[in-house]
Amino acid sequence: MIAQRLRDTRGRVRPYLVLALGIALIAAVVLPVIALGSSRVPQPVAFNHLKHTQDLGLGCEFCHPYARTRAHSGLPDVTTCSMCHTSPQGTSAEAARVTELITAGDLLRFNKLFRMPDHVFYTHRRHVAIAELSCETCHGDIAHTERPPVRALVKVDMDFCLDCHRKQGATLDCNACHR
Amino acid sequence: MRPTRREFLWAMGATAASVGLRWSSDLVWAPQVPDDLGWAPGTEQFVNSACLICPARCGIRGRVVDDRLVRLGGNPFHPMNAGGLCPRGIAGVQMLYHPDRIASPLRRVGERGADSWEEIGWDEALGQLGERLQSLRATGRPEALALMAGYCAGSMHDLWRQFLRSYGSPHYVAEDYDDGTSAVMELMHGIARRPGFDLERAGFVLSFGSPLFESWWSPLQAFAAFAGPDGSDDGRTRFVQIDTRFSRTAAHANDWVGVRPGTFGVLALGIAYVLIRDELYDAGFVERHVSGFEDYTDREGERRQGYRSLVMRNYRTEEVSALTGVPVARITALARAFAQAEHSVAVFGHEVTHAPSGLLSGLAVHSLNVLMGNVGREGGVLFGNDPPLDPLPDPRIDAVARAGLERGSLARTPAPFGGGDPASRFAAAVGDSPSETIDTLLLYYANPLASSPRPDAWREALERIPFVVSFSPFLDETTAHADLILPDLLAFERWQDAPTPVSYPYPVWGVARPLVAPPPGGKHAGDAMLAVARQLGGSVAASLPYDNVELLLKARARGLFRARRGMTLGDAFELEHHRQMEERGWWLPEHTEFEAFWDELVQRGGWTDLFLDETDPARLARTPSGRVDLTPAPLLATLAAAGRGGALYMDVAETSAATTDEFPLRLLPYRVSTLSSGTVALERWLAETPGLFPEVHWDPWIEVAPATAEAQKLGDDTMVWVVAASGRYRARLKVFPGTAPENVCAPYGLRHPDGELANPLQLLDGSSDALTALPNWSTTFVRLEPA
Amino acid sequence: MTRWGMVIDLDRCTGCAACEVACKSENNIATVPPHQAEMGRVMSWMRVLAHTVGDFPDTHLEFYPRPCMHCDNPPCIKVCPVRATYIDPEGIVGQIYPRCIGCRYCANACPFTVKYFNWYGPEWSDSERQHLNPDVSPRTKGVIEKCSFCHHRLQRAREQARAENRDVREEDYQPACAEICPTRAIVFGDLDNPTHHVAELKEDPRAMRIMEDLGTQPKVYYLRARR
Secondary structure (H helix, E strand, O other): OHHHHOEOOOOOEOHHHHHHHHHHHHHHHHHHHHHHHOOOOOOOOOOOHHHHHHHOOOOHHHHOOOOOOOOOOOOOOHHHHHHHHOOOOOOOHHHHHHHHHHHOOOOOOOOOOOOOOOOEOOOHHHHHHHOOOOOHHHHOOHHHOOOOOOOOOOOOOHHHHHHHHHHHOOOOOHHHHEO | OOOOHHHHHHHHHHHHHHHHHHHHHHOOOOOOOOOOOOOOOOOEEEEEEEOOOOOOOOEEEEEEEOOEEEEEEEOOOOOOOOOOOOHHHHOHHHHHOOOOOOOOOEEEOOOOOOOOEEEOOHHHHHHHHHHHHHHHHHOOOHHHEEEEEOOOOOHHHHHHHHHHHHHOOOEEEEOOOOOOHHHHHHHHHOOOOOOEEOHHHOOEEEEEOOOOOOOOOOHHHHHHHHHOOOOOOOOOOEEEEEEOOOOHHHHHOOEEEEOOOOOHHHHHHHHHHHHHHOOOOOHHHHHHHEEOOOOEEOOOOOEEOOHHHHHHHHOOHHHHHHHHOOOHHHHHHHHHHHHHOOOEEEEOOHHHHOOOOHHHHHHHHHHHHHHOOOEOOOOOEEOOOOOOOOOOOOOOOOHHHHHHHHOOOOOOOOEOOEOOOHHHHHHHHHHHOOOOOOOEEEEEOOOHHHHOOOHHHHHHHHHOOOEEEEOOOOOOOOHHHOOEEOOOOOOOOOOEEEEOOOOOOOOEEEEEOOOOOOOOOOOOHHHHHHHHHHHHOHHHHHHOOOOOHHHHHHHHHHHHHHOOOOEEOOOHHHHHHHHHHHHOOOOOOOOOOHHHHHHHHHHHOEEEOOOOOOOOHHHOOOOOOOOEEOOOHHHHHHHHHOOOOOOOOOOOOOOOOOOOOOOOEEEEEEEOOOOOOOHHHHOHHHHHOOOOOOOOOOOOEEEEOHHHHHHOOOOOOOEEEEEEOOEEEEEEEEEOOOOOOOEEEEEEOEEOOOOOEEOHHHHOOOOEOOOOOOEOOOOOEEEEEEO | OOOEEEEEEOOOOOOOOHHHHHHHHHOOOOOOOHHHHHOOOOOOOOEEEEEEEOOOOOOEEEEEEEOOOOOOOOHHHHHOOOOOEEEOOOOOEEEOHHHOOOOOHHHHHOOOOOOEEOOOOOOOOOOHHHHOOOOOOOOOOOOEEOOOOOHHHHHHHHHHHHHOOOOOOHHHOOOHHHHHOOOOOEEEEEOOOOOOHHHHHOOOOOEEOOOHHHOOOOOEEEEOOOO
16 A cells, blocks of 8 residues: 555656655654653753862762662752852852842752653662762763753663673662662 | 565555554653652651541551652551551542542532532632621521531531531531441440440351441451451451341351341341250349349239240241241351350341331340340440540520520431431421521531432422532532532541541540641631631630631540540550550559640540440449340330330331332342442542452442343343332342342442442332331332343 | 562451552552443452352352462463563562563463553543652553562662661561551561461461462462351
């Protein structure tokens, strides 16, 4: 049926139709993947990791307090930022904006950058507190970024997990991580 | 025609494309849990509270994750359900998060029942109700206010009563579930209270049709007894079920006995016959504590037959066997098993009393407990105490209220020994009165258009009531006819006390506290009425001096704090330790401050006192003679006046009802564990499989014996009409060998998936026991027609 | 070696179905519309199977509360073309949903009919999503789902035990059905650990397994009713 439609009345192949079919095929398989991979994660302010972790010497757990105890490491909100930013800090325009937002009562809800699908059992406690992995293992060099990345710096997919699990001699059992 | 290579490739390509399109949508994992970019800390809490879904009022423990209630389980501290919970309770999360709940007060804008509403604020809604009530009192007509309340125990019951009394309305109409047992107890013991059954400490439970494992007062109480004290097999209670159908309780009890409908009392007397004949009864107890056993001379000097003579002359096992259909050998075996167990108890309820000779049958069944001396002692029938709460202040009754109260209730008690069905009588009385006799009707957990056996009477009554207010959070049949809806908070969102039902013999005062925050704009019906009381001011406000229900409960708990007995809930060891201390006369205060006591009480889920003083003679009988009376004089007098002879325990078998060619099958309505009055529609997990056997999904069903179905040429799983003289309803026929061929067993409270009701109670013939006015549930005959 | 298993005492079961509903709540099991239910598409990982025998009044019930048997020799895993279902080292037969292609071979191979196919995606309104258990991923359309012995609870229990530097204890890991059972008819634990209750119960003279002759080696034992 389709094969017939792809030919003109004299039985020759219609190249444009073949091309269209090819494009449709590629689009059907590839586009959803691209679409999923490309969603940009917005943040309420342009947080400067470098400034906070290097210049000010704050540890990761200052703003991600549950990294050793819970599944999610936690993200800072207005109470964390208010420790310093209720009064102007530094010279950057963004720092001034933070103070403005806090004064205006904004909650400063940061968004998750690294996300796990819901069929994965992942906890920070298991990896940070028990296995003693460093944050960089999965989060890359985020501590040295000056602007909030819009995509995860490290692609954490199943291959990435399994590579490390193999190297570390950790469990490779499906049920250990799938739920 | 052979395809060319090229054609073949195109075809493959096209196939691949279509597969690719499908896979691309299906292979990408679609997250179902809320997965936005935000994050939640995943804070997990386990909070003790109490279930408010059914009258059992079990202790619950909710798993709350980030202010979402994700699981309900039993509170292991609660002595009655000890960590277990029934399916209805577990599925409560689906009621809580049901998408159809009413979010804010609604005011009717179109015709009544046209389902056209406008959302209004709480201030405006309560203002409207308050003004209406204010003006009724101003015009001297407080009795034009009525409240129809569904099952309502504890402080909400007291709050409503207090409101109505101080307001001046005599119309507290309870859609209560009278099982007739309290009339039996009043006659025989002089104690007008439903009996408690100490199943857990009994060795042998003989249940006369009580659905202990399904929809009894507290199935969890029965489960705990069935499981035994510590999970070991020693000391487990043995359960024998006597039933008119193969119920789930019959299926899972240790043994079961099938009887003909209406013959529970006869079978009990047949058992009594064996107990007396073989001298198995507790003669010492009967001699010390019972009157009316031997023949006696009454006050008028007339010689009367006592219990022994009546039973020995009239209930020989052969005769009983012929009436009940139970073989003689089984009757004898039942009697011996009942007598031999350390503690045995005969349990009964509406299955026995909702019959033409219901009261007499109830007396007959309970006489077994008396014969064995299993009353007022461990493992038998116990009359428990209510928790020693502080009462609400005495209601202030001003002149307007006094006048209103004196005008009396529209629905007067029609029978000498019971109240019958007050809700239906109220509806009928409103129907017979001039329009607007009742101006305002409040509906609190009541949906009479669906649950009443007489919905037509209610329909007529509602037409004569100009202003109907419903507190239902869901748009049920009756709420659809309301003028104003003030949606209550749901269970698991509100403060309420949750005393266990009287069937559990020890007082437990559970406290339900919110497991999750109520939605913005939600309001507790109790808080709403306290606000209305404040608005009305004067004596009404003075009678209800509480800001909200939480504070009302806290104020009443001061009585527990001062009582010098009992304890906040705790684990099995703590509870037993405390009980034994009290038994030895010790009670040590655990708190010196009330605030700390209250905090612990709320945190643990309630208060209990498991010690009952068995030596107190008032536990056994409060009759003038101080003895348990097997032949109560008032009942004898009533029977004589009605021309029914001068002896009790006669005419106990129901023989009046008979089949006709038009209606050849007897209708036996029953209640299944997973539902009540249509709320199952709110819990999808239960609606999907409401019965375990026969297997049904979503649809209301009836159970019919294989031979009957075949004779009527009705196939398994077909839709049929159940037709009675008074009406008909639609249900799915299930061929079920556990039904007797002459019966149709019909669960009630069910709905079709489209909402259509299927209530066999609405087919009932309307007859009742003249002594109690309780309806007959097994005297209606029906036929089946293909639908 | 740990081998998780279950013993169900039929003498204690009252058929209350608390296990069924607790399982549905714990594992985010979707309901199907009425006409689908009529076609036998109801999903119930734990189901009290009942068969009524004999006419009134000589009627009795044959019944089994039936979860996945977690066979030691599971026929379902042999037919799975993508290894979506497999048996893990502690004996739990797992179903890895994102891996499943929905061929339903395993559902047909299972003699206990405990594998359920999602004919449709689950339909939950926004408010109903609130009660979903965050520990369990809801399944999507076109995959097989089954009882997992609530292995997400094992994941958490293992982590807790690791954090406290000890082994997983019996009470640390109980599936939802065993936890809720009001008559304690369902007992769960390590069949090979003599300190666990199940190890003792499976040696009871009343113990049996259903369809044992098929050689699938179920790890769910039943204690026959005495009655």
